[in-house]
Amino acid sequence: MKSLFHFFKLADRAKMLFIVLLAQAYSYGQxxxxxxxxxxxxxxxxxxxxxxxxxxxxxxxxxxxxxxxxxxxxxxxxxxxxxxxxxxxxxxxxxxxxxxxxxxxxxxxxxxxxxxxxxxxxxxxxxxxxxxxxxxxxxxxxxxxxxxxxxxxxxxxxxxxxxxxxxxxxxxxxxxRPISRFADETGSNLTDVAEHYVMRACLTKNQTTLNQAITPVKNTIRIAMGAMGLQKDNSFRFHGPQLYTYGYGRNYISGFANIASWVVGTSLAFPADKIAIFSNFVRNGFIKPHRGAYADFNLFGRGVSRKNAGDADEGVLEKAKAVDISANAGAYDDAIQRMGQKQPASYNVLSEHIHYWRSDYSLHLRPDYTFGLRSVSTRTAKSENGNGENLKGYYLTEGVSYIAVNGDEYFNIFPVWDWNKIPGTTVPEITSIPVRTAWGKNFGKTPFVGGVSDGVYGASVYAMKDYNTTAKKSWFFFDEEIVCLGSGITSGAAQAINTTLNQCLLKTDVTIADGSGTVSVLGKGGRDYDSNVKWVLQGNVGYFFPKGGKVSVSNQAQTGNWSSINSAIPSEKVTADVFKLWFKHGLKPANADYAYIVTPGKTSASQMQAYNGNNISILANDSTQQAVRHNALGIWQIVFYQAGEFKADGVLVKVDKPCVVILKNVTTNTVVVHMADPAQQAQQIHLGLKTDLFSEMKSADMTLPTGLDAGSSVSTTITPSSPVYASSASARRGQAVILESDLPTENPLFTVGPNPASDFIHVYPTSSETYTFTMIDSNGKQVQQKKSATTEKITFDLGAFPAGSYFITADGTNNRRQVVRFLILK
The missing domain is CATH 1.50.10.100 (Chondroitin AC/alginate lyase)
Structure with a gap:
């Protein structure tokens, strides 16, 4: 550990030298x-x-x-x-x-x-x-x-x-208010004030005023350690831990880009590392959630109640592009072309799945559509009201979905919205919408909210417990479809409970196929169906009902007033044709459920009829588990609401803590596992997997991220050489004593600890080179292997292995090898 201490000591000394040099640089006049x-x-x-x-x-x-x-x-x-x-x-x-x-x-x-x-x-x-x-x-x-x-x-x-x-x-x-009031903020209020400080500094040629503006803005370009500002996952939060990537996030981008472009080429120009952080947020946080000329309404906060909320704003991207490096120009140009409607909404859109774990937001992107999902946990705040805005946004974070093909599906719909039927929600049908305490003071009621992603596919979960209602809600994201499940829907509320699939502008005829497969086009009005709807199509989005249910459809004019949702807007009556689709669970349901499949990009009844529903197998939908398998892709996605086992079609999965799991390549002997803890509480989850290709149940101990990364996804591979699963924690526990190593005192590849160890040995790489760390037993058999290209610690779980001598070897790209020997005691 001495060498590790020496490494950190040198790093601190370098940091202090950087601060001194930076302070000296600021001392020179403009x-x-x-x-x-x-x-x-x-x-x-x-x-x-x-x-x-x-x-x-x-x-x-x-x-x-x-x-x-x-x-x-x-x-x-x-x-x-x-x-x-x-x-x-x-x-x-x-x-x-x-x-x-x-x-x-x-x-x-x-x-x-x-x-x-x-x-x-x-x-x-x-x-x-x-x-x-x-x-x-x-x-x-x-x-x-x-x-x-x-x-x-x-x-x-x-x-x-x-x-x-x-x-x-x-x-x-x-x-x-002086800028000093905002110096510790990490949002747009600071950049807004700094802009006019820069103006006044130039008009008066006052160096002090200029420094007062530039220094805090430079400091704000960082990953926020607290509730507000730019988050580790590239979301943006403001007024507490409240999602605001558009709204305050947009203003933050505009203000920073303005100031950065003004000072480029001067002694106060922003350094490359600050520009890189800014660029990462713009490209991976701000650009992603738009569709064509519009953006997901979930990201606007109380601004959703303003006229024309939802504009994606290519102008702010022009500003950001001007201060970014040229290598990133393509991402900006593509987005600007889409936002400016010079190219279709699908233009150069990549297939991605992103879960923003810091803000309880999931985003599923395909060339044909965008699907956004916003939920709320005990860690995050619900959508706020303030200054008389967003007066009806009571349910605006309860698993709210944004389903966009063109992008304008919700544009200026909000004054006529039925605010107790917000897309994606399972809530009581209140008729008088309460107004919450203002300014982001209202948090979610449950910690089990989050999602897992492999970068292309993913699953998200919202264990709702609010409004005297509980519901286990999950979403399973694939290419052609999103499978939406709900279970355990129980309520003591005085109102009926509904699950809304969508409420958007009526763009096309509503086409429906009944249980017998008969296709018809609905006239204007409202209709109720009782387990006799196969699918519904409207606005190039299809909805399938694999388990039936009491379904209601409305396609008619709705009337509202801007002033009813935003007191800053004069009273103005608005009428628009609206499409609504929802499940009716009735009064005081007990363990009700639902299942529906959203298929964006369907333009005709023939395409709906051609959809291969056999690709989707709903394997579980109850209060303990929800699981879906995509048969064509070979992807399994499972939500475990509690520790337990899932079994289907020759596959057995066990976990010792609640989690969300993706399994891929299950029909091979090399199974890829992706996992996340939505509650962001577990440090490690013990997973067991048995398939027809494994003679014994295999195990993987998934070390989960902590701190700012808690809730993000990790992955591993299970093979025939993986450890055999041990079911009880007591059977897995062990202690290890590090006996000897050939680690040099100067410049080791890694350090290890603690010594003695209990259950786990931690390896600390000393540089960001690519290393392969291998755990080997006394017979020379590889029992665990992990790779690293960072200085983040790597954890080896000792609990599943018998007593004996073991080694950890490190092989670097420079052909250096170092070995640590240790003894596991039982």
């Missing part, structure tokens, strides 16, 4: 040229959004401006929490400044427009009382950002305003 360069870039960004209608808008607003340089449609005394009207005055002055400073505008350097700008500024400065807003965001972010852009435009114009007037407006940029 050149005037750098300030001017940054200001030029801010000006260009602001002007890039001018568009062809700039002059027309200026003409209209100029004509409407009164003689005192105010506008009659603005209530300057408003203190409203949302849609604060006084800000509109500054936004309009910014529009004037863009035209006045833009050589391509008809208003370029026009004295009449300059007079209107100066008059508008003086009107603002003369307001008594000063404009005030109930929302801190206005004076802290919106007002100073608008003023900063306006002043920079005027600086770039041939004839700017007086320094006296400029200084008076600069003072307004400091009336909100």
């Amino acid at each position: 050149s005037t040229a750098d300030f001017d360069l940054i200001m030029d870039r801010i000006y260009n960004d602001f002007q890039s959004s001018s568009g062809a209608t700039l002059d027309a808008n200026v003409a209209s607003l100029s004509n409407a401006q009164r003689s005192d340089y105010s506008w009659s449609d603005i209530n300057y005394k408003s203190t409203s929490l949302n849609n604060w009207q006084p800000l509109t005055h500054l936004v309009r002055l910014g529009l004037f400044a863009r035209a006045y400073a833009n050589p391509s505008s008809a208003y370029y350097d026009k004295a009449e427009l300059k007079q209107k700008i100066e008059g508008g500024m003086n009107y603002w400065l003369g307001l008594d009382p000063e404009p005030r807003c109930a929302n801190w965001f206005a004076l802290t972010i919106s007002v100073p950002r608008s003023i900063g852009n306006t002043l920079i435009c005027l600086r770039k114009s041939p004839n700017g305003i007086s320094s006296t007037l400029e200084n008076q407006m600069l003072a307004w940029m400091t009336k909100g």
Whole structure:
């Protein structure tokens, strides 16, 4: 262990040297040229959004401006929490400044427009009382950002305003909360404030102000150790451990990309490691959950209640691409083409399955569709309300599914949504939606929420226990289909319980095949079926019912109001044609269940009839296990809600803790196992596997990730040489004493510990080279083998082996070999 201690000591010394050098780098002043360069870039960004209608808008607003340089449609005394009207005055002055400073505008350097700008500024400065807003965001972010852009435009114009007037407006940029209030945050509030600090620093050529902006933004590009910010799995959380990859995550990307692009090429440019972290999040967290020009509504938080929520926003990707390395340009270009609808939604989409274990979100991607799934656990927060937004999002995290072929299936549906029938949920049919405590204060009620992934296929689980209702819900993701199972549905709620398959915009006719296979097209209205529906097709998405059930279908107009879900939006009646499909479990169900298969990408009844349902075998669906086998792919996926055994068709699987498992190559003697612990509590799970090709049950001790990686997937391979399964923990326990090793005192390939060991020996690689670690018994037989290309510890389980002498060998890529000998005692 001495060499390991020495390694960490050297690493700490190197870290301290880096911090000292970084501090020295910050001590140097910024050149005037750098300030001017940054200001030029801010000006260009602001002007890039001018568009062809700039002059027309200026003409209209100029004509409407009164003689005192105010506008009659603005209530300057408003203190409203949302849609604060006084800000509109500054936004309009910014529009004037863009035209006045833009050589391509008809208003370029026009004295009449300059007079209107100066008059508008003086009107603002003369307001008594000063404009005030109930929302801190206005004076802290919106007002100073608008003023900063306006002043920079005027600086770039041939004839700017007086320094006296400029200084008076600069003072307004400091009336909100200081950036020090946000220095420890890891989200968009910090980057929003930092943007206008950079503007003010350039206008005043103030190095201190510039450092106050850049330093905390650099620090925020890191993997968050706590609830909020950029997570290890590339999700983004804000207002507690609440999924917000779009919404606050989008603003975070925009703000960081703005600032990074402004300072590139200066002494404050962001280092490559920060850009790499940022890039990884954008490409693998932000881009992935979109479909065409839209994105999964699960990721917008309370913003789902805003008009046009769901836009994927290729503009923010253009910004991110500009600061990323050229090697990643292709990923941005493909997404921008899809989001801008210059290419189809399927364009260069890879088949992937991603479980974001830090945020209880699963994402299944195929060229033909996107399927998003959001749940909530005791570790994460439910979708929030706040500022009068998302007033009906009570059930918005209860296993909610986003099923998209084109992407626009839910676009602006939310004012007319039936909010007790959100896609994917199993909940009471309440008619009056409660409003939760605001700002992400509501957590899930169960820890067993998560999923396993091999990168292409996966399974997810939500052991729901809320609203006086319990349900075991699972999803099994393949290529052509997603199998959705529910069991143990029990409720004491006063309302009937429903499981909603989908509620989306009505895009096509609704085609249905009854139990006899007769196909018909439904007219508008609602219908109920009792175990006599084979399949339903609408909007290029098919739904199969392998176990029947009481199914209801609705395809008709629904009416709602934006103000019912967002008090910031004026009352506006909305009507839209909506498709709804749901199971009815009735009042106070006891151990009810459901099964359905979603097949996105089906466009016709003939395609539905051609679907080979024999590929799917539902092997278990009860309160202890849910399991599905895809017969064509040879993939088994099993949810164990408790320790136990699963048996089907000659395969026996045992686990000593609850988990989710994928088995592949089961018909061979080399079975690949992927596993995750949805509860994120187990450190190791003992798995046994018996198939017709193994004479005895084989075992694998799956060491599970901890810390920020808890809940992520691990894998192993079970072969005829794998250890024989020992059923009881007591039979597996053992102790080991390390007797000798040839590990050098300087630069060993690895270190081992503890000594003596109980049950497990841990190997600690000393570098990120690729090593093969092999455990060998006294007869020279290989009993375990593991590979590593990191410095993460590797664990060898000793419990399944008899007493005797054993060795661990390490073989590196440089042909070095080192050996440790130890003795297992029983």
